[in-house]
Amino acid sequence: xxxxxxxxxxxxxxxxxxxxxxxxxxxxxxxxxxxxxxxxxxxxxxxxxxxxxxxxxxxxxxxxxxxxxxxxxxxxxxxxxxxxxxxxxxxxxxxxxxxxxxxxxxxxxxxxxxxxxxxxxxxxxxxxxxxxxxxxxxxxxxxxxxxxxxxxxxxxxxxxxxxxxxxxxxxxxxxxxxxxxxxxxxxxxxxxxxxxxxxxxxxxxxxxxxxxxxxxxxxxxxxxxxxxxxxxxxxxxxxxxxxxxxxxxxxxxxxxxxxxxxxxxxxxxxxxxxxxxxxxxxxxxxxxxxxxxxxxxxxxxxxxxxxxxxxxxxxxxxxxxxxxxxxxxxxxxxxxxxxxxxxxxxxxxxxxxxxxxxxxxxxxxxxxxxxxxxxxxxxxxxxxxxxxxxxxxxxxxxxxxxxxxxxxxxxxxxxxxxxxxxxxxxxxxxxxxxxxxxxxxxxxxxxxxxxxxxxxxxxxxxxxxxxxxxxxxxxxxxxxxxxxxxxxxxxxxxxxxxxxxxxxx
Numbered sequence: 001x002x003x004x005x006x007x008x009x010x011x012x013x014x015x016x017x018x019x020x021x022x023x024x025x026x027x028x029x030x031x032x033x034x035x036x037x038x039x040x041x042x043x044x045x046x047x048x049x050x051x052x053x054x055x056x057x058x059x060x061x062x063x064x065x066x067x068x069x070x071x072x073x074x075x076x077x078x079x080x081x082x083x084x085x086x087x088x089x090x091x092x093x094x095x096x097x098x099x100x101x102x103x104x105x106x107x108x109x110x111x112x113x114x115x116x117x118x119x120x121x122x123x124x125x126x127x128x129x130x131x132x133x134x135x136x137x138x139x140x141x142x143x144x145x146x147x148x149x150x151x152x153x154x155x156x157x158x159x160x161x162x163x164x165x166x167x168x169x170x171x172x173x174x175x176x177x178x179x180x181x182x183x184x185x186x187x188x189x190x191x192x193x194x195x196x197x198x199x200x201x202x203x204x205x206x207x208x209x210x211x212x213x214x215x216x217x218x219x220x221x222x223x224x225x226x227x228x229x230x231x232x233x234x235x236x237x238x239x240x241x242x243x244x245x246x247x248x249x250x251x252x253x254x255x256x257x258x259x260x261x262x263x264x265x266x267x268x269x270x271x272x273x274x275x276x277x278x279x280x281x282x283x284x285x286x287x288x289x290x291x292x293x294x295x296x297x298x299x300x301x302x303x304x305x306x307x308x309x310x311x312x313x314x315x316x317x318x319x320x321x322x323x324x325x326x327x328x329x330x331x332x333x334x335x336x337x338x339x340x341x342x343x344x345x346x347x348x349x350x351x352x353x354x355x356x357x358x359x360x361x362x363x364x365x366x367x368x369x370x371x372x373x374x375x376x377x378x379x380x381x382x383x384x385x386x387x388x389x390x391x392x393x394x395x396x397x398x399x400x401x402x403x404x405x406x407x408x409x410x411x412x413x414x415x416x417x418x419x420x421x422x423x424x425x426x427x428x429x430x431x432x433x434x435x436x437x438x439x440x441x442x443x444x445x446x447x448x449x450x451x452x453x454x455x456x457x458x459x460x461x462x463x464x465x466x467x468x469x470x471x472x473x474x475x476x477x478x479x480x481x482x483x484x485x486x487x488x489x490x491x492x493x494x495x496x497x498x499x500x501x502x503x504x505x
Contacts, residue, residue, distance in 0.1 A: 051473030054446035072243035076234030136178035143171035287331035375433030397479030
């Protein structure tokens, strides 16, 4: 038997007679349906219930994306602890806590008196070394001239061999002293450069553009090289998000990309959405500098897209997850390092599946049902299994197309009255008279009463009452019109504004 909706427990009221002394709704329902179940003598045939008014939407077929959501942690694309490289006393903090600083902007200043003195001494030592080199050059030149002058005179007897050899030894000594002087000059140059670097390090600068956190030191604190972090600097435009994806989701995403060029597009999905801690979606913006008509550079915000940056090469055996890294444009500077977000991405899609509005789904005894109007104008319940939800562009009852929450449905396995298997929604609808399943009107509003009618009709037909309990009124069957939810509620205490009183003369 085709699985039909069970009758939910509903409080019945109005047990008295209806208009003109006729039995009321509860009385007729009890007499026509409940009493025969308990073996009571069926009363004479009663009038059917009045035809039911409902709102319907034709069954839809669509391609539905499958999304997955993971928790993510934000951090800067570049981030570092700012630590001193020289020892000294902090004499100035040059930025405001938490503000944006530019690359090479001075963050702190350390008392540089000692380092200036060391630099000046290094400069003086270098100047002395340069002078010594000059003197060594003069000595070498003088010794070379003596050797050159004595050499042709040695054989004539005008200059003795001893004088000539002494001159050659003096040249060698002069050259050796020049080498020493030049080496001392290089040492002095290195000492000067080291003193200059230490002096410059008294101004602690930002290594990149980003946001500097609250300073951990105060004016007058003594700091040592690398001993303490003065502040934390983080580059947040774009900002990085780290999140872990289950191996199952990675596999599903890879399967959905079958046939694509995985060599040039190796990542399982290209982009993703971010949901903030308050549940609102984050709309990424890029800050772009443009030139206006007057030739003035101006910064404007443009819509951007989150980008998947990288993926780990292996699944972590301890968690069964894969590490992902994404980049989020943060031109509005709304996101900060350390915040938690949710990352949502499309990992697959189901093609050509049946969907109905979410409000068309009814529950009974751990089962889910949709109700359709058969070609005989009676409501029929179909036991369904639910798939993913999605916001899809759908034809609205007012002739427009609107995004509305839709639910993927498929028939739960069962049999019809002849014992034939019926686990396909199209086949079940064909049994109800719809060769094209997209012609079947699904009841979206009025489904709870339709559930009662369908259950009663089924019971009465089993007892041989073909007229059934009630039908759907074609004249009052209206197209379903979806109204998006209103996110704000008007104040119940606000008073309408009153016109100002007229001025008194």
